[in-house]
Amino acid sequence: MTIQKQIVITGAGLVGSLLAIMLSKRGFKVSVYERRPDMRKERMSAGRSINLALSDRGWKAIRRVGIEEEIRKVAIPMYGRMIHDIKGDTAFYNYGEKDQAIYSVSRGGLNCVLMDLAEKHGAEIFFNERVEDIDLKNAVLTTENTSTKAKTLIQAERIFGADGGFAASRLQLQLKTDRFNYSQSYLDAGYKELTIPAADAGGFRMEKNALHIWPRGQYMLIALPNMDGSFTCTLFFPFEGVPSFASLDTKEKMLRFFNDTFPDAVSLMPDLATLYFENPTSSLVTVRCFPWAFKDKLLLIGDAAHAIVPFFGQGMNCGFEDCTVLDDLMNEEKDWNRIFSKFEHSRKPDADAIAELAVQNFIEMRDLVSKPEFILRKKIESRFHSRYPEKWLPLYSMVTFSEKSYAEALKEGKRQDCVMEKVMSIPGIETKWDSEEVEKIMLEGAERM
Amino acid sequence: MTIQKQIVITGAGLVGSLLAIMLSKRGFKVSVYERRPDMRKERMSAGRSINLALSDRGWKAIRRVGIEEEIRKVAIPMYGRMIHDIKGDTAFYNYGEKDQAIYSVSRGGLNCVLMDLAEKHGAEIFFNERVEDIDLKNAVLTTENTSTKAKTLIQAERIFGADGGFAASRLQLQLKTDRFNYSQSYLDAGYKELTIPAADAGGFRMEKNALHIWPRGQYMLIALPNMDGSFTCTLFFPFEGVPSFASLDTKEKMLRFFNDTFPDAVSLMPDLATLYFENPTSSLVTVRCFPWAFKDKLLLIGDAAHAIVPFFGQGMNCGFEDCTVLDDLMNEEKDWNRIFSKFEHSRKPDADAIAELAVQNFIEMRDLVSKPEFILRKKIESRFHSRYPEKWLPLYSMVTFSEKSYAEALKEGKRQDCVMEKVMSIPGIETKWDSEEVEKIMLEGAERM
Numbered sequence: 001m002t003i004q005k006q007i008v009i010t011g012a013g014l015v016g017s018l019l020a021i022m023l024s025k026r027g028f029k030v031s032v033y034e035r036r037p038d039m040r041k042e043r044m045s046a047g048r049s050i051n052l053a054l055s056d057r058g059w060k061a062i063r064r065v066g067i068e069e070e071i072r073k074v075a076i077p078m079y080g081r082m083i084h085d086i087k088g089d090t091a092f093y094n095y096g097e098k099d100q101a102i103y104s105v106s107r108g109g110l111n112c113v114l115m116d117l118a119e120k121h122g123a124e125i126f127f128n129e130r131v132e133d134i135d136l137k138n139a140v141l142t143t144e145n146t147s148t149k150a151k152t153l154i155q156a157e158r159i160f161g162a163d164g165g166f167a168a169s170r171l172q173l174q175l176k177t178d179r180f181n182y183s184q185s186y187l188d189a190g191y192k193e194l195t196i197p198a199a200d201a202g203g204f205r206m207e208k209n210a211l212h213i214w215p216r217g218q219y220m221l222i223a224l225p226n227m228d229g230s231f232t233c234t235l236f237f238p239f240e241g242v243p244s245f246a247s248l249d250t251k252e253k254m255l256r257f258f259n260d261t262f263p264d265a266v267s268l269m270p271d272l273a274t275l276y277f278e279n280p281t282s283s284l285v286t287v288r289c290f291p292w293a294f295k296d297k298l299l300l301i302g303d304a305a306h307a308i309v310p311f312f313g314q315g316m317n318c319g320f321e322d323c324t325v326l327d328d329l330m331n332e333e334k335d336w337n338r339i340f341s342k343f344e345h346s347r348k349p350d351a352d353a354i355a356e357l358a359v360q361n362f363i364e365m366r367d368l369v370s371k372p373e374f375i376l377r378k379k380i381e382s383r384f385h386s387r388y389p390e391k392w393l394p395l396y397s398m399v400t401f402s403e404k405s406y407a408e409a410l411k412e413g414k415r416q417d418c419v420m421e422k423v424m425s426i427p428g429i430e431t432k433w434d435s436e437e438v439e440k441i442m443l444e445g446a447e448r449m
Numbered sequence: 450m451t452i453q454k455q456i457v458i459t460g461a462g463l464v465g466s467l468l469a470i471m472l473s474k475r476g477f478k479v480s481v482y483e484r485r486p487d488m489r490k491e492r493m494s495a496g497r498s499i500n501l502a503l504s505d506r507g508w509k510a511i512r513r514v515g516i517e518e519e520i521r522k523v524a525i526p527m528y529g530r531m532i533h534d535i536k537g538d539t540a541f542y543n544y545g546e547k548d549q550a551i552y553s554v555s556r557g558g559l560n561c562v563l564m565d566l567a568e569k570h571g572a573e574i575f576f577n578e579r580v581e582d583i584d585l586k587n588a589v590l591t592t593e594n595t596s597t598k599a600k601t602l603i604q605a606e607r608i609f610g611a612d613g614g615f616a617a618s619r620l621q622l623q624l625k626t627d628r629f630n631y632s633q634s635y636l637d638a639g640y641k642e643l644t645i646p647a648a649d650a651g652g653f654r655m656e657k658n659a660l661h662i663w664p665r666g667q668y669m670l671i672a673l674p675n676m677d678g679s680f681t682c683t684l685f686f687p688f689e690g691v692p693s694f695a696s697l698d699t700k701e702k703m704l705r706f707f708n709d710t711f712p713d714a715v716s717l718m719p720d721l722a723t724l725y726f727e728n729p730t731s732s733l734v735t736v737r738c739f740p741w742a743f744k745d746k747l748l749l750i751g752d753a754a755h756a757i758v759p760f761f762g763q764g765m766n767c768g769f770e771d772c773t774v775l776d777d778l779m780n781e782e783k784d785w786n787r788i789f790s791k792f793e794h795s796r797k798p799d800a801d802a803i804a805e806l807a808v809q810n811f812i813e814m815r816d817l818v819s820k821p822e823f824i825l826r827k828k829i830e831s832r833f834h835s836r837y838p839e840k841w842l843p844l845y846s847m848v849t850f851s852e853k854s855y856a857e858a859l860k861e862g863k864r865q866d867c868v869m870e871k872v873m874s875i876p877g878i879e880t881k882w883d884s885e886e887v888e889k890i891m892l893e894g895a896e897r898m
Contacts (some may be wrong), residue, residue: 174633179688179732183632184623239628283628386626 006031006413008141008156011163012125014107014203015302015319017114019162021065022327024121031154033143035163040112042275050193050232052110053078053313054103055400061320064327067113074109075100076225082210083369090208093369093378096397098347099300102313104224109401131168133158136176139297149448161300165287165307170300177294187284187309187362189219190245191236194275196268198229205268206231211363214262219243220366221262233265236284236366245281284309286355292344296439299343301326311361312399314354318406322347344373353410354387357399379418380433390415391446412449420446455480457590457605459618461574463556464562464751464768465611465729471776472609473570480603481567482578482592484612489561500673501553501559502527502762504849513776516562524560525674526550531659532570532818537713541659542818542827546848551660551762553673580617583608585625588746607785610749614736614756616751619749626743631707636733636758636811638668639694640685643724645717647678655680662814663711668692669815670711682714685733685815694730710851733758735804741793745785748792749777755800760810761848763803767855771796780892802859806848826869833891840895841865847896861898868894 007023009016012034023030054062054075062068080094095102115125129143129152138157160341161169173180199205204225206212212223212231219238223231238244248254251273258266266272287307292300303318326343333339368374381394395413398404404412423429423441432438456472458465461483472479488509503511503524511517528550529543544551564574578592578601590603610618622629648654653674661672661680668687672680687693697703697852700722707715715721736756741749751768775792782788817823830843844862847853853861872878872890 171624179635179734181634182632185630185632199485 006154007158007160008139008154008158009160010034010131010141010167010169011035011116011117011161012111012127013162013164013302014111014114014316015323016127016160016162017111017303018061018065018119018320018323019160019326020118020120020123020125022115022323023120024123025065026330030118030123031156032123032125033131033141033154034125034127035130035146035168036127038115038125038127039108040115050107051104051226052104052107052316053224053356054110055313055317056402057314057315057321057324059103060403060410061324064324065114066144067116067117071105073111074227075103077103078211078224079209080211081369082207084211084212084214084262084264085370086216086261086263090207092207093375094382096394096401100397100401101209102400104211104226106226107316131163131206133173134169134298135270136172136294136297148393156297158296159298161298162302163304165285165303167300169360170287170289170297170304173289173291173294173298173300180289180291182289183287185286185288186239187286187359188285189236189238189362190282191234191282192245192276192277192279193220194233194235194269194272196223196233196265197270198230202229204231212443213369214265215366215368215370216261217367221265222365223265231268233269235281237361239281239283248276251277257371285447286359287353288352290344290348290349292342296340297342305344305347306355308351308355308358309362310358311365312354312358312360314399314406318351318354349407353406354399355404357395357410357413373424376430376433377424380423380438380442381416381420383434384439384446387439388443392442415445415449455603456604456607456609457482457588457603458609458611459493459580459590460484460610460612460615461560461564461567461576462565462611462613462751463560463765464772466560466567466574467510467514467769467772468609468611468775469567469572469574470563470570471772473567473572473851475779476797479567479572480605481572481574482580482590482603482690483574483576484595484617485576485581487564487565487574487576488557490814499556500675501552501556501765502673503554503559504551504762505707505851506763506768506770506773507766508552509852510773514563514566515700517564519562520554520559521610523676524552524554525676526552526658527660527673528658529660530818530861531656533660533661533663533711533713534819535665535710535712539656541656542824545843546851549834549846550658551849553660554677556765559847580612583618583621583747585621585743585746590686602610605746607745608747610747610753611751612753614734615750616753618747619736619738619753622738622740622743622747622749629738629740631738632736634735636735636808637689637731638685638687638811639730640683641694641725641728641730643670643682643684643728645672645680645682646719651678653678653680662818663714664815664817664819665710665723666816670714671814672714682718685811688730689750692738697725718842735808737801737804739793739797740795745789748789754793754796755804756809757800757804759807760801760814761807763807763855767800767843769801770799785808802855803848806844806855806859806862822873825879825882826873828854828873829887829891830865830869832883833888836888837892837895840876841891864894864898 006029009032011022012032016032020032048195059377062071080092083091130146133142134142139159141154141156141159143152157343161167163169195203208225214221219236221235223233225316226291228274243257248257255274267397283417286309292305300349301322325347329339329342385392395416397408417444423438455478457685458481460840461481463483469479475801511520522843532540577595579595582591588605588608590605590608592601610616612618623631645654657674663670668685670682670684672682674680689695692706697706703725735758741754750771754788757764774796778788778791834841834843844865848857868891874886
């Protein structure tokens with residue numbers, strides 16, 4: 001049993017580790033308590049998602065802690081979407097400008113780099129320590145060691161709850177404080193990870209620099225490249241109904257379905273049947289809550305404050321932006337009550353906005369991306385953007401390649417929808433999409449934004 | 450430590466006790482575990498709300514267990530709303546037909562009658578037993594005695610979670626099952642109970658057979674009569690802002706505000722200052738979740754499944770209707786998986802509907818009831834209803850004096866809103882509200898419903 005004054009972070013995941021670096025660099029004594037073992041010592045998957053898409057908001061935080069160069073070396077740029085149709089034919093669509101990309105990085109690899117750096121700056125990380133209780137008023141944390149069952153009481157100056165979507169720290173706010181607004185809301189679809197192994201020589205068996213999508217209406221398969229030449233595939237699929245995880249309950253049914261639906265992917269997945277039946281089926285949750293702070297004692301951050309579904313590739317990026325925003329606030333303010341209060345009030349609208357955008361983007365990815373009307377709309381927006389870059393930035397770019405707040409991006413995206421609805425309803429738009437008539441309507445629309 | 454097969458109910462509140470009667474009458478061995486002491490032995494308030502408004506759905510369940518006559522004797526009919534304006538002038542508006550009323554009953558008194566009857570039918574109630582854990586798969590409950598700290602393991606055949614808005618049983622579903630959708634959402638307003646004592650001779654110091662309302666826009670005071678001649682008053686008031694619980698922080702400020710705002714009520718409340726500062730300020734929450742059942746092992750019922758705000762006076766009535774619906778299903782079905790599944794699927798839309806209606810009714814009660822346009826609308830609806838009772842039942846009556854499902858009532862209420870919007874926008878409606886023109890529009894509107 002140790003009693004010592006310090007900043008405590010619950011969770012040594014991506015956000016917890018990054019925050020530990022930022023706080024340590026400011027001279028705070030930081031202790032991180034992580035429920036899982038040290039992934040640098042034990043072979044384990046860090047959660048179920050093996051790679052993640054890093055984009056501008058994430059890079060900004062990474063740059064700030066000085067590891068951009070190191071991460072660039074292990075990040076694979078994906079310049080656009082590669083859409084696979086049911087016959088196996090493909091089409092490629094850029095995400096933004098020619099040189100703009102989102103980057104496939106290994107979640108575990110990035111986490112290890114961040115933990116190493118946190119320790120280098122003086123933070124201590126304690127593994128196998130499960131948060132059992134928090135005395136909120138006094139900022140006293142009780143943990144239980146998952147192996148020895150030993151309890152530790154930690155007197156903190158303040159606590160950052162960075163323990164993810166099912167945060168024990170957040171549960172303390174739910175159970176012990178009045179008027180804590182909270183919701184956890186699940187999609188009817190879940191996901192399962194599958195693998196396309198590397199080619200024999202270690203090469204990639206599909207285009208390396210793309211995010212691959214097999215959009216099929218109510219569901220989809222996606223694939224992101226890994227440094228070793230493999231792709232991590234994720235099937236997003238309904239839990240119930242036909243077809244669904246429930247309905248594909250034999251090897252025969254499953255293989256028939258995959259062969260009919262994702263023929264070109266099946267040919268690249270020799271272990272499909274084994275992986276499909278051995279890998280877990282995971283659920284997709286959006287968590288919203290408020291307040292995030294308890295006085296100047298506890299602040300939720302990252303997924304603990306706002307877990308979102310993965311379809312905009314913004315979970316980690318949003319959590320990293322949380323850290324950047326908090327870091328900026330620590331420059332502006334010295335009073336922790338004010339820092340926590342400003343943080344939660346400024347970030348809450350953005351967290352709500354990206355949560356909404358992420359759910360919306362499931363429909364875009366699984367269905368719309370293969371529709372000619374959608375593709376034409378993107379082409380029109382892209383043309384207009386390149387002619388009037390200051391008047392129109394497509395929603396995907398606002399979220400992914402800009403620092404515009406998520407809340408503003410959502411609002412502007414809705415205004416763009418109105419303009420584009422008008423444009424797309426022009427008779428014969430297919431032939432006059434690059435006409436002056438269209439440009440005029442968009443200019444007028446953009447003026448009113 | 451006892452191990453015995455039986456039906457377990459968590460919570461001996463209104464719904465838990467009523468359900469214990471219904472199940473015991475069917476021959477089940479029923480054990481009820483209640484966190485609080487036996488209110489029949491110890492002097493205590495059963496929760497913070499001292500009286501409740503019983504209406505038709507509640508009476509139906511009470512009739513079914515054979516205690517209607519007993520409860521009628523201690524229930525005070527309230528035939529309508531008595532609106533108190535800022536000068537202290539009053540106006541009375543019937544809730545429905547002349548003989549229709551909602552009934553003020555003592556929450557504690559009713560609960561005691563229900564517990565007595567449950568025990569008479571063979572149910573056992575264990576007090577001071579806090580639910581600590583539920584092994585959902587095996588329906589094993591662990592309780593801790595709040596005095597002795599002794600733990601008890603109870604092997605149940607199945608468990609009914611009737612432990613209210615902050616149910617420990619529901620928390621087990623949140624913590625231990627995947628894809629449990631859950632939200633707890635608070636209003637910005639809270640409430641505080643105050644008292645108007647009986648007159649010296651034991652009489653009532655205001656009209657006995659009315660629900661009194663002092664509507665003031667963003668907040669209100671209400672009063673319900675008690676059998677001893679007193680009224681229980683409740684101030685519904687914002688937590689923050691001006692005026693609010695936070696802003697009225699001295700006796701002087703509070704009294705000045707009350708004297709300005711509720712002058713006629715103040716004159717009847719000799720203990721106002723003491724009660725205002727001694728009584729707790731409570732929050733107002735809506736809880737939604739789904740599923741309510743875990744296989745055939747656990748079923749949430751009443752507030753544990755759907756806590757609502759009190760503004761439609763339907764919390765208890767809805768919980769009692771849950772019991773009636775479950776009782777009917779036990780006649781139809783023998784398989785408990787089917788009973789639980791049918792229950793949750795049939796009741797969920799109704800629970801969501803009454804939750805929405807209850808929040809809406811706060812605005813009606815605190816603000817609209819004093820507006821001439823609202824009063825005129827009610828008069829028009831009432832006239833049309835009396836001429837064409839089969840074509841139009843006002844929303845309040847559908848919810849309070851009918852067996853129509855809450856979901857249907859909500860839907861029909863919205864359709865009525867559309868018709869009435871048209872009616873109320875007729876120029877000069879104040880003078881021709883009982884004209885043929887108005888009746889024609891309403892007949893047409895009613896036809897399309």
